[in-house]
Amino acid sequence: MTVGGTFHVPPRPTGHQSLFHPFKTRVIPSVIPTPLLSTPTQQPTLNELPNSSRIPFPSSRTIKPRKPQSGRHTTQNVLCPHVPAADHLFAWDTPHAARHRQHLLTSLPPQLVQSAMMAIRSAYAPNTKSTYAAGTLRFTQFCDTWGIDEEERMPASYPLLCAFIGEHKGKRSGNTIRSWLSGIRAWHIVNHAPWFGDDEWVQLAHGSSSANFHIPWTKTTKEVGASVILTTHNDILCPVAALKNHLAINSPTDQSTPLFAYTTASRQSKILLKHEFLNFCNDIWSSAMLAHILGHSFRIGGAVELLLAGVPPEIVAATGGWTSLAFLLYWRRMEEILPMSTSKAYNKSHIDSLAVIFEHFRIKTKIPSALIIASDGNLSL
Numbered sequence: 001m002t003v004g005g006t007f008h009v010p011p012r013p014t015g016h017q018s019l020f021h022p023f024k025t026r027v028i029p030s031v032i033p034t035p036l037l038s039t040p041t042q043q044p045t046l047n048e049l050p051n052s053s054r055i056p057f058p059s060s061r062t063i064k065p066r067k068p069q070s071g072r073h074t075t076q077n078v079l080c081p082h083v084p085a086a087d088h089l090f091a092w093d094t095p096h097a098a099r100h101r102q103h104l105l106t107s108l109p110p111q112l113v114q115s116a117m118m119a120i121r122s123a124y125a126p127n128t129k130s131t132y133a134a135g136t137l138r139f140t141q142f143c144d145t146w147g148i149d150e151e152e153r154m155p156a157s158y159p160l161l162c163a164f165i166g167e168h169k170g171k172r173s174g175n176t177i178r179s180w181l182s183g184i185r186a187w188h189i190v191n192h193a194p195w196f197g198d199d200e201w202v203q204l205a206h207g208s209s210s211a212n213f214h215i216p217w218t219k220t221t222k223e224v225g226a227s228v229i230l231t232t233h234n235d236i237l238c239p240v241a242a243l244k245n246h247l248a249i250n251s252p253t254d255q256s257t258p259l260f261a262y263t264t265a266s267r268q269s270k271i272l273l274k275h276e277f278l279n280f281c282n283d284i285w286s287s288a289m290l291a292h293i294l295g296h297s298f299r300i301g302g303a304v305e306l307l308l309a310g311v312p313p314e315i316v317a318a319t320g321g322w323t324s325l326a327f328l329l330y331w332r333r334m335e336e337i338l339p340m341s342t343s344k345a346y347n348k349s350h351i352d353s354l355a356v357i358f359e360h361f362r363i364k365t366k367i368p369s370a371l372i373i374a375s376d377g378n379l380s381l
Contacts, residue, residue, distance in 0.1 A: 079150065080140055085133035086126050089183075089190055090117075092136055094154040097191035120190055127267050128249055135183020142167055155188060158199035165205040178206070179248040203234065211240050213259065220321055229319065307354055313361035324365040328358060 079093040104113045124132075142164050143153050152160060161181070168177050181197055188195045196202065210232060216225045230239040250263045261269045274295060282292045299320065306316045317327040362369070 077144075085137075086129040088133040088136045089124065089129055089187055090121055092140070092187070094191065094193075095151050096154040096193050100192050124186070125265055127263055131179070131248060131251070132183035132186045135180035135185075136187050138168075138180050139164060139184050154191060155193040155196065156184065158196040158201045161197055161199075161202050162205045165202070174206070175244060175247065178244050182245065182248055198234075211243055218321065226321060304354065307357050313357055314365075324361075325367055325371070328362055328365075328367060 081091060083091045101113065104116070108116070139153070139156070142148075146163075148160065156164075161184075165177055165181075168180075185195050185197055210230060212227055212229045214225055214227050217223060218226045230243060232238055232240045246260070246262075250261065250269070254269060257269050258271055260272045262272055264270050278295055285292060303316055303320055306319070307313065313327065314324075317324060320327075
């Protein structure tokens with residue numbers, strides 16, 4: 001159900017319950033009109049393209065043409081041969097991609113260009129390439145329908161992306177459209193094309209969003225569980241975008257698959273365990289010469305970031321499931337906690353700002369300093 005632009009995720013399944021999806025029922029609101037596109041010119045023929053466009057993209061196997069399934073037809077085009085879905089990202093070509101390869105060949109020997117392309121190709125798992133293929137297919141079908149010139153398809157301009165979104169509003173779920181855009185973005189990345197999907201027009205076409213879902217157990221509520229609320233913000237750490245990317249890449253294959261299970265290279269769903277997650281993170285931090293961080297530091301760092309961003313302390317406390325007293329006790333230990341975890345991310349002015357924020361919060365909640373001091377010894381980290 002969609003209420004006020006917020007996605008409500010049904011409870012996490014246990015046993016054999018129906019598949020659930022936090023964005024399946026969302027309808028993207030109409031924000032801007034569909035942009036008018038100019039009448040395209042005739043599509044270029046193979047002979048009109050640079051010679052490099054005829055250089056086959058490197059592959060570990062021969063890509064054989066195949067008859068497309070129903071609903072997956074595209075206009076006959078030498079740039080978009082009928083190949084398996086997993087090969088769309090690398091077999092479907094554009095004039096921009098051809099020029100990019102030609103540029104590479106002017107600065108590197110052909111063998112090195114092939115090696116570079118092979119390295120890029122191997123960066124995507126087979127199931128990821130198959131998932132992204134839906135985006136390139138639907139975008140190509142859209143461009144074919146409206147006669148969009150090949151030169152305009154990559155890089156896709158922000159009005160073209162908005163028009164693509166508008167074409168499918170009300171017909172497809174918001175998550176499906178976002179998954180398609182992820183595929184189009186990957187297609188741009190592998191061909192080193194600029195991506196305008198982060199333009200404000202495109203974000204407006206998407207509509208602002210949030211998501212919430214229920215987890216069955218927490219350290220403080222036990223079996224009662226809790227609701228987790230995610231809100232959109234326009235940066236690389238957007239939690240809603242991360243969740244949508246997770247659902248697009250790790251689509252559940254079984255009715256009892258947990259929400260945060262992930263798909264392995266063998267296409268099997270595997271439950272995400274805390275120690276595996278932390279080991280993965282620590283490998284990244286170690287390679288960057290950073291100290292290991294405990295799981296609790298994510299909770300601390302999240303609270304600090306919200307406070308420094310100007311979120312009221314009572315909202316941060318409610319989001320974290322803290323009582324007012326527990327929240328203040330947390331801050332009293334912050335000078336001990338931060339050096340062990342995230343202190344290098346914040347300078348003295350940040351810490352001073354936090355001190356002022358917490359003092360105002362203490363006064364507002366009418367909690368005596370003596371009570372905090374007396375309760376400090378019972379705080380468990």
